[in-house]
Amino acid sequence: MAKTPDDPRLDLLQGTLDMLILRTLQWGPEHGHGIGQAIRTQSDDLLRVETGSLYPALHRLVKRGWLNAEWGVSEANQRAKYYRLTAAGKAQLLREQDRWSRLVHAIGRIMNPARADSGK
């Protein structure tokens, strides 16, 4: 689906998808579709994750040991693969969160020097 220039949806920043997935799974196991929906609703529909990015990302995180995957049955009685945060995944989430807030802070200072100073 080609986006028109005035589409309000945002492109994900490089490398942030993994963090969002980890964050979403903080509340408990979820299947791929559920994760996508959660990101979408929590961002007020501004962030939409393409399945072509979501599923490879999920598999990548499983491979790195940050997620566990197991088959389960959804509320709609449909077999689906559920992803769960591992201990290593939790630690990684903390690291990413920390990195992210420092990044936001640093970029904020550059883009908005006055506000940043006043915040101090």
Place this chain on the structure above:
Amino acid sequence: MRPDERDLDEEIRGHLAINIKERIDRGEDPASARRAALMEFGYMPAVRDEMRRVWYSRWYDHVAALARDIRFAVRSLARAKALTVTVVVTLALGIGANAAIFSVVRSVLLRPLVNREADRLIYIRQGALGLAIQNLTFSVPEINDFKSRATTIAAFGDFSTVSFTLIGFGREPRLVRAGVVNGSFFEVMGLRPILGRLLGPADDGPGASGAAVLTHRFWKDVLNSDPTVIGQTIRLGSTPATVVGVLEPSVPYPTETEIMSNMVTSPHHLGATMNTDRKHRMTDLFGRLAPGATVDAARAELSGLHASMLQEHPDAYSPQARIRLQVRTLQEQIASPARTILLVLMAAAAVVFIIACSNVANLILARSVRREAELAVRAALGAGRGALRRTLLAESLVLCAAGAGVGLFLAGPLVRVAGSYAARFSIRALESTVDAGVLWLGAGLALMAAVLLAYIPRLPSSDRSSGLGLTGGGVRITRGTNRRLRIFATTQIACAFVLLAAAGMLVTTLTALQTANTGYDLRHVLAIDLPDRLGPGLRDTSRGTVLQEVARRIGELPGVEGVAMGESVPWRDRSTTKLQFIAEGYQPANGEESPTGRLRYVSPQYFAVLGVPLLAGRDFTDHDRTSGEHVAIVNQSVAQRLFPNGDALNRRLTPTNLGTNLGSPETSRIVGIVADVDDDNVVQEPSMIVYYPLGHGGSRLFVRASEDPRMLIPSVSRTIREISADQAVERPATLEDIRTEVLAPERLNAFVFSALGGIALLIAVVGVAGVLAFSVSARTREFGVRLAVGSTPQDLRAGVLRDGVRTAAIGIAAGAAGGYVLARIAGGFFDYVQLPGALPLIVAAIVLIGAAIGASLVPAARASRVDVLQALRSE
């Protein structure tokens, strides 16, 4: 933990199902919900590939695709049975022949010996270039010189080849090939016993008791691996010996032996002649390099020592004999005689492989032309060139794998045949087996062929001008494809021609050898070995008396026309003894060496029994042995070359002795002249032979029979045993049998090349027939048109036949040119490469042309039967 293909599919299906359900729950109708979910998902195979790629590398995709293609190829080949069978059989022949020959080459040339640190085990050889003697072996004084002076050699091993009459193990007396070895021999060779012990330093010297070690082959084949033989006492000739051990399986060198024993078992080895006569050479010498020494260092040092030996003892080394030392590893020494023949065989097998590949290439090319429509459809549907190539590759992989499988199955029996063939040149060939290395070679060859074959056919391109397209159902043959088909057919003919010409040459040689006039009466002479481990100069009179009685009794048997004795059977016992002599009344030209000839000891009647005519003078008589006058008989070559005036009789010959272990004859008067015969070569070469009267009985008995001499074998053996129960009676055969036996290597060469040539011919015929059949079926329309405008079926038939003959003719010309170039190149490396005469070439050409005509007949018949209306309507 790794998700498989099904896992990925199921996850995607689950995702879609949940999405659709949510949408339906929100109130969308099922059909549009489904559509929307699919739209939202995106291109499913791409997502799945992305997911898979997290876990598997990019190779996986290609392999998975290839696997799909292979399954497809198997199905589609199963429908083309004739093609599949032809291709598989052709490849199997090519791969099987190569695998078999490779395995022999490897076991002979490449595989290491079992000997410990075989690269430090050297063989020392003394050759006399001037006498054309490759291996003179060594005398004990020579070996002692080396032992006392050499520093690069840690220890020397002595081995002298002898024959013993073995009495023991509860069997009949039997002549065994044996080696008398010194105490350090087995240590130097680096061999271990599998039972008991080997001989050591304690077994050396005259005071030790007799001890013998059995070789593994003898123990296994003759004694049925009986472990109780250890400790048994046997008799070797007259000396008792205890069996102390069995040697591990190893390459027998210098000869295949059955027993190895210590010095005391051979009284001759303890005698003065053996130990003091520098010219009494009968020992092979091995050495183990000292720590830190290299083969080159040892060669330099030993050659230096040898040179000073030559200076210190000029009497033992005639300058004309040009005695030289050679030092190399045992491995090299063993492999070298077989190297050339094996390389030639490998080249021949490679040629067969080329023929097989080009034939298969033809068949595949023809098939791919038939498939062009299918490939064009797939290309139009979006299959890339890679995918199309992969389809072809899958098919050729399946074919080649099947071919390799059958080929390796064939390799087993082929290896046995090739192994026993090559064993004539190197004993190690018998170790050849099919194993992992050969399997890898087969797989490699098959893979090579498969890749080659996949890249031969042209792919349909999107370019419309190529004329390939979706239109038109019939087979179209493009000029390029046609040319390739013809090139391959021509290649096959060319290669087949080279092999056939080589085979023809070998067969011609063999026929010439078999029909050459030898000068002997082949049919009526029986030759029998009466082995005796002592040379003629060392026998005592008792044996002479016994043998005289033997000869007298055999002479009285019915059907016997004459009995004689000698020391060597023509062709079988090739004697290296050379006699150099001066002849009374013959002055060698300035710088010319004294005449050299062969020395033979024969009994009276020898010439009559063997059918060699006496040209002048008289035969030996019993009186010659006792009269005190030394007499000789010479052959025609001596008489004509040295006495051109025809006055050879009663002249005197004086030997100027060379290094021999025979007592040197005295100056003798020529009493007779006999016709030329050549007992070294089956085809006579002019050579001078001097015959002396045999002393006390010989070791070879000749019986002349009126009927088939083989009928006499039982009665003759019985007679000998009655007189001397301990006398071994060996290898009775007619001279004709012996010639056949001696020619076995030539016959095998001819056989192997004929077999390879036959395979090549067969494959080439299939190839030519295939190309023509294909070209006929592709030209159906053209033939129809030509018939319609007035050609007769005969014209068409003749055209196809001409086509076949032309292909063959071009192939023959190419083969002749290529073969000539190859022979010239090979001639640069080997001395004895020769070009075949005209006859084999013409025969090979006629055979090929005939085969091409035969192969063209069926397609030609089909061309002449083309139905005009059908042909014109078909497109």
